[in-house]
Amino acid sequence: MKEATLLHNPKAGDEEHSKKELIELIEANGYKCRYSSTKKDGWTDFESDVDLLIVASGDGTVRKMVKELSKRKELEKAPPIAILPLGTANNIAKTLNIEGSTEEIVKSWEKAKAVKYDIGTLEGVEDYDFFLEAFGFGLFPSFVNIVTKEKIDNKKTVEEELLAVLQALHEFIFGFEARKCTLEIDGADYTGEYLLAEVMNIKSIGSNLQFAPTADTSDGKLDVILVTEKNKEQLATYVLNKIKGEEKPPSFQTMKAETVRITWDGTRAHVDDSLIKLTPFTEIRIGVKKGMLKFLV
Numbered sequence: 001m002k003e004a005t006l007l008h009n010p011k012a013g014d015e016e017h018s019k020k021e022l023i024e025l026i027e028a029n030g031y032k033c034r035y036s037s038t039k040k041d042g043w044t045d046f047e048s049d050v051d052l053l054i055v056a057s058g059d060g061t062v063r064k065m066v067k068e069l070s071k072r073k074e075l076e077k078a079p080p081i082a083i084l085p086l087g088t089a090n091n092i093a094k095t096l097n098i099e100g101s102t103e104e105i106v107k108s109w110e111k112a113k114a115v116k117y118d119i120g121t122l123e124g125v126e127d128y129d130f131f132l133e134a135f136g137f138g139l140f141p142s143f144v145n146i147v148t149k150e151k152i153d154n155k156k157t158v159e160e161e162l163l164a165v166l167q168a169l170h171e172f173i174f175g176f177e178a179r180k181c182t183l184e185i186d187g188a189d190y191t192g193e194y195l196l197a198e199v200m201n202i203k204s205i206g207s208n209l210q211f212a213p214t215a216d217t218s219d220g221k222l223d224v225i226l227v228t229e230k231n232k233e234q235l236a237t238y239v240l241n242k243i244k245g246e247e248k249p250p251s252f253q254t255m256k257a258e259t260v261r262i263t264w265d266g267t268r269a270h271v272d273d274s275l276i277k278l279t280p281f282t283e284i285r286i287g288v289k290k291g292m293l294k295f296l297v
Contacts, residue, residue, distance in 0.1 A: 001032050002030060002031050002032070002050075002051040002052065003032045003033075003034065003050040003051055004026060004032070004052040005036065005047050006022060006026060006054045007053070007056070007065055008022060008057065009037075009039065009086070012056070012057040012058050012061070012088075017086060017102060019037065022084070025102065025103060026106060029106050029107060030110070033054075034047055038061055044064075044068045046065075046068070048072070048078055050079055051079055052080055053065065053079055053080070053082070054082045054083075055083050056084040056086050056102075057086055058088055058089065059272065060087070060273050060274075062083065062092055063133075063273075066119075066132060075293065076292065082112075082296040083096070083098055083295065084102050088158050088162065089162070089204075089273075091133055091202055091204045091205060092132060092133065094208065095215065096117075096297045109296060112297055114296055115294065116218045116290075116291035116294055117291070117293040118289060118291060118292065119131070119132060119201070119288070119289045119293065120135060120286060122284065122286060123284070123285040123286075124282055124283055124284040125276065125278070125282075125284060128271045128276065131201065131271050131272050132201060132272055133200070133202050134198050134199060134202065135199045135269070135270070135271055135286060136196060136198035136269065137179075138176075138179060138181075138194060138266070139172075139176045139196040139235075140198065140206060140209075140270065141276075142176065142266075142268045143168075143169055143176075144206070144270060144275050145275055146168075147169075162208070165207040166242050166243045167243060169207070170236060170239045170240055170243065173239065174232070174236065177195075177229075178193040178194055178195050178229045179264065179265045179266050180192075180264075180265040181193070181194045181197050181263070181265070182261075182263040183197065183260070183261070183262050184260070184261040185224055185255050185259075185260055186255075186258055186260075187259075190226065190255075193229065194227060194228055195228065195235070196225070196226075196227045197262060198211055198225040199257070199260050199262070199286050200222060200224075201215065201217060201288075202217060210247065211249075211252065218290075220258065220288060220291075222257050222258070222260070222288050223254055223256060223257075224254065224257050225252050226253045228253075234252075235252075238250045258288055259287050260284075260285070261283060261285055262284050262286065263281050263283045264281075267279070269284075
């Protein structure tokens with residue numbers, strides 16, 4: 001029988017799936033299951049010498065697992081990762097088209113394939129040397145800093161939380177001003193004033209903001225998204241449409257890149273879903289490592 005390690009955040013999303021239910025479901029579909037709760041001390045000692053690593057949680061837990069594998073120098077030899085998206089945004093799962101109920105996803109593993117997944121690399125950011133989703137300056141991290149303080153995440157359901165975030169974001173956009181950004185993409189100069197600059201490995205960030213709808217997580221390239229003051233109304237309209245339940249991705253200036261050098265006239269930035277504060281004009285160097293991970297889809 002195949003063996004799997006399940007990393008479970010029991011507080012993720014609407015907390016609908018218990019440890020017992022998940023283990024029973026996974027074992028009913030052909031795996032001997034080892035379990036670790038990410039809310040308990042020592043969970044980073046999880047066993048990786050298995051046929052499958054399962055993350056039942058949101059994007060943040062996927063990142064924590066990858067960080068631990070990186071510490072062990074086990075990334076390249078790690079088994080495929082299967083995601084059971086129980087978080088709020090689940091941007092990684094959405095990019096990989098992992099959809100359906102938990103039961104449907106587990107049953108699909110029998111015929112699923114392992115696909116390669118790139119990792120973005122960072123230099124110049126203390127305590128962070130990679131990203132799975134995106135690195136960015138400007139409007140988005142500045143908004144996250146404010147929305148966290150207002151505790152919008154205390155809404156009763158995932159849907160209510162996402163809606164509240166989008167409504168607050170729509171209001172925030174109009175008061176945010178473009179900032180100077182010194183930017184080099186694959187050796188070409190794109191310095192200018194931008195509302196936001198996002199270097200993305202996946203299609204969406206935050207509350208499912210689909211800024212890079214054509215992103216490919218296995219092409220060895222990153223998508224650089226630049227939004228200027230002239231795009232402010234377009235960005236606000238996109239968010240308003242999402243509030244109405246309509247997904248109409250905007251067409252911002254986008255470049256494929258293997259290397260990026262970026263300096264921002266500000267302090268707020270984000271690495272995946274983590275908000276960070278930098279010294280103004282810190283130069284960040286970004287690259288990509290092709291096919292470092294494997295996800296089951």
